[in-house]
Amino acid sequence: MRLPLPTSKAVLATALGLGLAATGFGTVPAMAAPVPAQDAVHAGHSALPGYSGYAGSAEESKANQAFFAAVIRSVAEKRAASPSSAAAVTVIYNASRAPSFSTQIARSTAIWNGAVANVKLQSGSASSADFTYREGNDSRGSYASTDGHGSGYVFLDYAQSEQYNPIRITAHETGHVLGLPDHYTGPCSELMSGGGPGPSCTNANPNAAERSRVNQLWANGFAQALDKALGRTSAR
Secondary structure, rough: OOOOHHHHHHHHHOOOOOOOOOOOOOOOOOOOOOOHHHHHHOOOOOOOOOOOOOOOOHHHHHHHHHHHHHHHHHHHHHHOOOOOOOOOEEEEEEEEOOOOOHHHHHHHHHHHHHHHHOOOEEEEEOOOOOEEEEEEEEOOOOEEEEOOOOOOEEEHHHHHHHHHOOOHHHHHHHHHHHOOOOOOOOOOOOHOOOOOOOOOOOOOOHHHHHHHHHHHHHHHHHHHHHHHHHHHOOOO
């Protein structure tokens, strides 16, 4: 759900490397741009029960759902193989491919770990990661992407991070990892409104509704994913 710019501004934005994605951060729909085949959103996976609805395009909704589903299934499969008594579910990320954003990723991690109780983000090796962070230049701006098979990643765009608050961008994209959809029409106080409120919005914290939704998803949604990984019928 990217808002088009007037022609003259579009040309200028492209020249500056901001592209047409400067108005919002989000999740890349399948076939939105030439990306490696293994990184394209795999639309064959259905959303997990209870996934929050999204009022934007069908493609972006599927992309959001696929990213969350890939991460939660990856975590569930590992937990099934090595059962843990910990109340909070741990999601492992690797940021070795986004060294320029190490400070922002650490801050985003701290924000989310302090905001929700049922899931915790933790840095780990690339081989153990449920998702990774990457950095570079992309006309679409920052986004979250997955092939639907546990190879999800958050891409952080250089140009966009110069125009918008980079911690807000990072926390917003990490929100997709945790199950939240874009809602660009929301206020600045809503993290998942992304770039909708404009560059002056620097809020990097999820609001009460977003925190509650993530806790719900990682309680009920994860339990269902774990049941599936263990091959048992869920009574939930």
